Amino acid sequence: MNDNYISGIAERVLNSDKRSIAKALTLIENESKGSEQLLKFLYSHTGKAHRIGITGPPGAGKSTVTNCLVKLMNEQGLKVGVIAVDPTSPFTGGALLGDRIRMQEVGLLENVFIRSMATRGSLGGLCKNVVEACDVLDASGKDFIIIETVGVGQSELDIAQTADTTIVILVPESGDSVQAMKAGLMEIADIFVLNKSDRDGADAVAATLKNIIHLKPPSEDGWIIDVLKTTGSQNRGIAELLSKINEHKDHLAQSGYLKTKRTQQLRKKIGELLTNRLTVSFWDEKKRNYLESNLESIYEKKNDPYTFVDGLLKKS
Amino acid sequence: MNDNYISGIAERVLNSDKRSIAKALTLIENESKGSEQLLKFLYSHTGKAHRIGITGPPGAGKSTVTNCLVKLMNEQGLKVGVIAVDPTSPFTGGALLGDRIRMQEVGLLENVFIRSMATRGSLGGLCKNVVEACDVLDASGKDFIIIETVGVGQSELDIAQTADTTIVILVPESGDSVQAMKAGLMEIADIFVLNKSDRDGADAVAATLKNIIHLKPPSEDGWIIDVLKTTGSQNRGIAELLSKINEHKDHLAQSGYLKTKRTQQLRKKIGELLTNRLTVSFWDEKKRNYLESNLESIYEKKNDPYTFVDGLLKKS
Numbered sequence: 001m002n003d004n005y006i007s008g009i010a011e012r013v014l015n016s017d018k019r020s021i022a023k024a025l026t027l028i029e030n031e032s033k034g035s036e037q038l039l040k041f042l043y044s045h046t047g048k049a050h051r052i053g054i055t056g057p058p059g060a061g062k063s064t065v066t067n068c069l070v071k072l073m074n075e076q077g078l079k080v081g082v083i084a085v086d087p088t089s090p091f092t093g094g095a096l097l098g099d100r101i102r103m104q105e106v107g108l109l110e111n112v113f114i115r116s117m118a119t120r121g122s123l124g125g126l127c128k129n130v131v132e133a134c135d136v137l138d139a140s141g142k143d144f145i146i147i148e149t150v151g152v153g154q155s156e157l158d159i160a161q162t163a164d165t166t167i168v169i170l171v172p173e174s175g176d177s178v179q180a181m182k183a184g185l186m187e188i189a190d191i192f193v194l195n196k197s198d199r200d201g202a203d204a205v206a207a208t209l210k211n212i213i214h215l216k217p218p219s220e221d222g223w224i225i226d227v228l229k230t231t232g233s234q235n236r237g238i239a240e241l242l243s244k245i246n247e248h249k250d251h252l253a254q255s256g257y258l259k260t261k262r263t264q265q266l267r268k269k270i271g272e273l274l275t276n277r278l279t280v281s282f283w284d285e286k287k288r289n290y291l292e293s294n295l296e297s298i299y300e301k302k303n304d305p306y307t308f309v310d311g312l313l314k315k316s
Numbered sequence: 317m318n319d320n321y322i323s324g325i326a327e328r329v330l331n332s333d334k335r336s337i338a339k340a341l342t343l344i345e346n347e348s349k350g351s352e353q354l355l356k357f358l359y360s361h362t363g364k365a366h367r368i369g370i371t372g373p374p375g376a377g378k379s380t381v382t383n384c385l386v387k388l389m390n391e392q393g394l395k396v397g398v399i400a401v402d403p404t405s406p407f408t409g410g411a412l413l414g415d416r417i418r419m420q421e422v423g424l425l426e427n428v429f430i431r432s433m434a435t436r437g438s439l440g441g442l443c444k445n446v447v448e449a450c451d452v453l454d455a456s457g458k459d460f461i462i463i464e465t466v467g468v469g470q471s472e473l474d475i476a477q478t479a480d481t482t483i484v485i486l487v488p489e490s491g492d493s494v495q496a497m498k499a500g501l502m503e504i505a506d507i508f509v510l511n512k513s514d515r516d517g518a519d520a521v522a523a524t525l526k527n528i529i530h531l532k533p534p535s536e537d538g539w540i541i542d543v544l545k546t547t548g549s550q551n552r553g554i555a556e557l558l559s560k561i562n563e564h565k566d567h568l569a570q571s572g573y574l575k576t577k578r579t580q581q582l583r584k585k586i587g588e589l590l591t592n593r594l595t596v597s598f599w600d601e602k603k604r605n606y607l608e609s610n611l612e613s614i615y616e617k618k619n620d621p622y623t624f625v626d627g628l629l630k631k632s
Contacts, residue, residue: 043620304359
């Protein structure tokens with residue numbers, strides 16, 4: 001892949017050409033040669049899109065709410081990109097696409113681009129390529145980028161560090177409001193959505209959530225977390241959700257916290273990039289072979305991993 | 317901290333002294349000076365304990381089942397260590413201990429050691445210190461180590477790579493059996509436990525799970541995944557669970573797969589250790605300052621992160 005080929009894709013991404021966006025995302029997802037060159041090209045065109053993270057436990061209706069939100073944004077003439085992060089599947093190497101299929105319908109809309117990504121066993125819950133995929137969509141001129149991820153745990157922390165606005169979706173049943181605290185969801189949400197709120201007990205759960213929020217220390221930037229009720233299957237509460245997102249977006253800009261947040265993201269990105277470069281350049285074939293030929297004796301406790309690594313570092 | 321102090325702790329850990337185990341775990345959790353020295357001392361005494369990962373969605377009753385299992389193991393004269401990995405709480409720096417309190421009761425038993433750990437925003441869902449904490453418990457002579465973690469997503473993949481036997485706990489409600497597939501749980505479980513199985517629909521969910529398992533390609537080592545029913549709150553099904561764990565333990569030993577699995581864990585550990593060394597030795601104060609003084613211009617798109625990192629690498 002030569003520079004002309006890459007810069008050609010980059011130009012067409014900037015013109016929002018769907019096929020080239022898809023090609024660019026594939027290059028990036030596979031970490032193909034030229035993908036970094038492409039990101040370099042695009043970088044100065046990023047930073048305009050507002051990035052929304054949508055997360056919550058399995059079965060909360062994240063895909064349904066995302067779908068409704070995308071349709072509404074599209075009706076308002078907004079350009080939207082969606083990255084749906086599928087559960088990692090390191091054993092099969094693939095992702096179970098399940099209810100992503102519903103998304104294909106909105107994906108056909110002119111100004112909407114939808115992409116499913118598997119995390120492929122990367123160390124972080126949300127692999128670094130997701131951030132880079134967002135950069136591509138951002139450079140292509142999207143107004144909003146939605147990153148949808150399943151998960152309780154690490155992937156949510158990653159999403160909170162990647163997104164400008166983090167939405168946590170819960171449902172009335174199974175004590176989710178209390179469990180949310182355990183799972184650290186309280187700490188990452190800018191907006192709570194109680195989906196399937198036509199079900200029994202929704203008001204009680206919403207009230208409990210609001211009480212829990214009141215117990216929290218206020219956020220550094222002065223934003224007040226709210227609990228919204230939606231019924232995704234009936235497309236209810238979506239307009240209110242979009243207006244709340246816009247409110248948070250304005251708040252971030254006016255408080256100056258958007259810059260703080262994005263600078264922090266940049267610091268993290270550079271750190272990861274550097275760690276990656278150091279690691280990749282360290283592990284040549286000779287060192288890999290040396291590791292493999294020593295594993296047995298470490299397993300047999302004839303050596304320990306710490307002493308071995310010290311020795312390995314001295315070899316370079 | 318001098319070598320004598322560390323070797324003193326190590327000696328007492330090997331004698332299973334509870335206070336010294338606690339001290340050792342604190343050193344390791346905080347990555348205090350001397351913690352690596354301690355792990356070096358202990359390494360040759362590890363590898364005897366069988367490591368059990370227990371995971372599943374919030375509210376499935378993981379702590380309750382763990383509690384019952386620990387009591388039963390204790391009754392059988394087995395020594396048990398438990399590492400309960402609390403949800404990461406990078407914003408408050410602390411973990412919500414909630415229902416860990418129940419565990420304190422069993423923690424008072426002579427041959428039981430229980431520790432809660434926060435993941436503290438480490439990049440992996442299960443930070444590397446959890447593996448090292450298991451090494452301490454292993455060296456202290458425990459027969460079984462249980463690593464309990466909440467989560468759907470990355471933390472489960474980490475647990476599967478850390479544990480010898482991975483148990484996934486589900487409950488009858490909220491379509492967990494189907495959601496389990498989405499969340500990649502299918503791929504990591506050696507044993508499925510359907511907890512709260514006195515509830516409506518438990519048999520149907522168990523049957524669905526068994527059907528899903530039949531659709532899976534058989535595991536490389538020939539192990540057949542089973543679905544067990546428990547009611548943790550009534551201490552039911554626990555003896556069957558322990559006997560299934562022992563069956564899997566024997567299977568791993570006989571098939572030779574235990575060695576394969578642990579060698580793979582070792583390979584991963586060495587890789588992480590090395591990456592960590594490279595990164596730590598790279599970032600001196602001068603380079604940190606250089607990064608900080610350049611962040612603004614990268615944020616302003618006057619430079620891009622890729623070019624910046626290349627420049628930074630040339631400085632070293």
